[in-house]
Amino acid sequence: MSGGSGMRGGDSGSGRNGGNVEDLGIALSRYSSDDVYEWVIRASEKERRAAFPLVAERVKNSGLSSWKYTANALVLAVLGCAPAAGRAATCLGRIGGVWSDVQLEAVSSVVAKRAQPWLGDLATRLAERLERNPWRRDWPVVRLLVEESGITVPTSVGFVSGWVQFIERAADTDRALREDPYTATLLPMLFEHDGLGWHLEYGKFAPALLSWAAEEKATRDLLVRGCLSRLLRGGSPGDLRAYAAHYRQLAPPVDEIADRVPDFLGLLGVRLTAAAALGQQALRELDEAGRLDVETVLEASALILQRSEKKLAKAQASWLKRAAKRYPERAAELLACLEVPAAPPPEVVAQVAPVAAPMPTPIATPQELAEQLAALIAGDWSIATSESVLGGLITLRAKDNRALQDAIAPVVQAHWESLRHFAVPVVGALTAVLASMVTVPDVAGLLHNHLTLLEQRLRLREPLCKLSSQSAGLGRFMEHRLAEVATEAGRSPRPFLMATPTQANGHIDPGELVRRMEVAEAGGWQPWTIDFAQAILRVPREPANAEAERAARLHSPMGRRLAERLRDGHRDPVCTTVVQRPNTSDRGSGWIGKAPVWRKVVALEPAGEVDGFERALFTLVQYPNPEMTSWWVESWAELGAGCLPSHREVIAARLLPRLAAQADIDSGAGAARVLPLLAECHGPVGTATALAITYALAAKETADRIAGVDALLGLESIQPAVGTELAEAAVEGAIVLSRGVAALRHATASGAVVAVWAVCRAALPTLLAAEKARPGTQDLLELSQECARVLGVRGSFEELERVAARPGSSRLITEARKLRDALQV
């Protein structure tokens, strides 16, 4: 391809011997830098400029083939032919690859020969564009242009970075650093720009700086000032850490930092802990060398003790105690700093039980349905949207099938790509539903293939089979329902669905359900099987005597089953706790990561005789080894919960492996988002719910922990059980206890003192009885003590007494004593 364009370039060129464009084209095709150089030197300025379009085209087309050995020829050609700085810069920017083969002497003679007035402009533009990454190695070329043009040294971030790397590559880095003419201008810039910290962490540059600083005070001053300025000005923590570390390595003597007290005081307010620690340490050194007045010590203390880091507070306490000895006349004042309470005691705020929101008004028009359907296809699989659409499809189809088809056919057509490339079975089932309802030219064949496939799977009961083996697959029940709609809507149409909920959590008002059944009986029809199965699973647990009486008058088979459910209520599955430990061979070999050391989950088994659907939903097998999958789609979790709004323990049990993985192997995120829904659902709560909240509180992501707190506060009765499970999982080493403590601390600060105390009180016996205290136990004791004082609870317990009675003054023992005292007042 490039050969052809070369020919064209040749035709349009000047055609004379000296600067035949064709020759340049051939030289470029061979990437022969010598020939390009010869051509440029021999050609006239007019010929060079005339050849630029050819060069530009070659650069553009060099694309992927521009490896290491092509840069030289192209760079020479561009510099040799470009008519102006802007175009030269654009063209050079397009030359990929590594520039390390560019011959600087050749570049130098080319630009010298041409002596273009825009060379300085070009150098400036290139310096601005230089990147920080080291692989391109174009810096030496830019430097050469800067020198040839005589402009002032550029100070862009890329130029500084390139310079550092150039110095590092020198045979003698120490000497290069001290003797390079750019050092005076560019070294200070290392502390001005963002994103250059890594030069102080890796490579030979920082050691060279340190050895120079050790010898020369002026350099040391420059670096000390630079590091402190950089830290004071703020930036990304990763970047700043490098400057803090560099300062520590510089270790300037006390004499040289005495006049920097305002800087160090400023550092005490900087977000980065390392920076504040640096300021604190420097001030303490100055104080201990007698170079600080008491006022400054007091000011520094106030600033440090405002911060949350325990480490800094501890260091400050020890500094203040030493200072109190040194200034006996001010001792009281100094020690008083330490007594300032860190935060006001938490207040007790009553928690409001969450209430399920009602479903949106049913869809009334085909236009509205088309819009909601688009939202569903766009990914809104919330209960509200998916159930509204499903219900709307059935009711509107019964009213005016033609109008429905006219409204949704364009939607299916427009979003066919989203429907076709589904990655999840539920979307596939939705596609089948749509296929059964509309005829879309172009896509009709595909839609119907899909429908046939689904019918086959439905016959085989495939979606249901998977329910018992896959823990988080409750959404599969929705897939099953959709499949039923797809196959039955045409064959035996119904005027409405029984299972459309009246609450956004999936519940159906019993009165409404009885009414629907009465309409069915009056019309002489029975609901579809799966639709009915879902409908009766959505009956709330609140007593509904009036409705049950009304239902007793129903006479059809399904009517009688509904009456029975309203009279007798739901039957709960049997839950069995299973402790999983990995096979020794598994640990560390899984592609998701290490297997957890210990995991507690819950297996389900139906109690007594139940129908096929409930049997599938209430069966969950748990194996002795932990499940390691991490495939997770958040919106289907809500959909799954909506299938069983009166069986929250089942929802929790099915979520457990995902939730546990977020806490014990830090795999995945977002699974806890659905937990707050449990508080709105009905049904008994037990080990599965407690474990679900426990794992959520110890999850890696803060958002999951906050969802865990939401669920904990909404489910008062589960709080002690969460404490027990939290302690057991921590003692087994499965979870990071301090994450849980952080979540509980946040809950306390917002007033949920009663709930947090309930958790702590239940957790402490196990934690304190552990042979070796788990990290975080101390913090939990501290938190318990705060809650106990606020609530005024009494009554110590054996495990606490035993730890408190131990000799010593470790934090565990001190905190235990404080709690014991609080409980004995």
Added chain:
Amino acid sequence: MSVATYAYAGESALTADGLCLQTSGGTGQFPRFFTGFMTTPQPVAAGLLAVAEVARTRYFQPTDRRSLDPVVTGSREMLRFESFSGCCGVYARMDVLPAGLDGRTPEHGTTNVDVNAPLQLALARVRGMDPLHLSVGPEALEVSTLDGVMVERKVPLPTRWLRGFAEVQVIAAGMQPRARVEAAQAATVLRGLPNDRSVLWVVPSGRGLRLTSRPVPGAVCLPGPGRLVALRGMLRHAATLTLYGPPVRPGSGPLTGVWVLESATTRLTLMLSPQANRGFSGEGAVLSGLTGDQVADDADLVSAMLAWDPAIDIGALSAACDLPQDRVTNALTMLGTAGRVGFDLSEGSYFHRVMPFGTDAQARLNPRLAAARVLVRDGAVSVTDQAAEVRSGESKYSVRLGDGGPLGCTCLWWGRYRGERGPCKHQLAVAIAIGALVEAA
């Protein structure tokens, strides 16, 4: 893309004589907005640092692009320093309240202000409680003795940045205060926030605040808590924290949230876009405000009447223009879309502020609106009495009509956001076609 040219008479500096901020453009070459004393230099310094931090940060996809300088608006009694992050997702404003200033404001208007790196450093070192001299803009004498412009910089000015800046004012106007806590409680919450991009919600709980995972009524969205870092420096000086947000419905997607730290003399406002990767420029609140010919005319009239007041008095404007108050409010919204007024949440009022950037209206045009115009031009819109149909490429979308305008669409974009980011291009096209939409001048 246009270019912002900053030409300052010198570098802003903090010296023994006080803080001297240099200005560029707007109402003059180097306008002078204030000379006098800051009664509380520490919170002002912390606030300026926060504004400068937002100006030079990209909270999403950090790159090396040069950042834009903050702007300062001088009005009769106060100074407002504003900036907008490079990612267009965070807006910051620090108001120095009348109690914080002791001096005079020779001019009113808006200009760029230089907050350079050495100055930021000096501001971080400000200590002590004594009033400090402040001048915003050089003295005329100073300028004449200098050889004209000393510091000149050119920075590319992305149009999305300009659009986002305007969008912020319109979004703010639809917000209400949702929670107010004391500084101690604010500190507890801010300390416990994750430094990431997750979407959380905040609800008042007793004297404090509680984070929650779900959009409950009365909550304020906290999208990308990591973006609140600029508040930290101010926390020490603040007395209260107030949270503002739009009304929340259950199941809502992420929304804009505003955090305001207030001391006796300053107010620092931080506004976060609904997601870290969503700039304000794409929020489309501006597009919802475009209605009717009459509003455009009213906007022209109101604009002519605006004085450089700290707060725009809707009652007074209404009397001066002889317009009912709701029409004045609509006109102000429209001026907001053109970046000609700002909105002060704490006072619940607009303030006059004309951005010191020269850009033509075409550059400011919202891409969604431009796309809608193309649809109309190509005759893709057909309207019947109940619904409208828009042909876009291979597909047809139907737009639901009601209340004299479009209410919804069957495209995926609308399905995804459902009004949280304004109307989609199909609805805009229908609105143009039926004459329900006229753009701001």
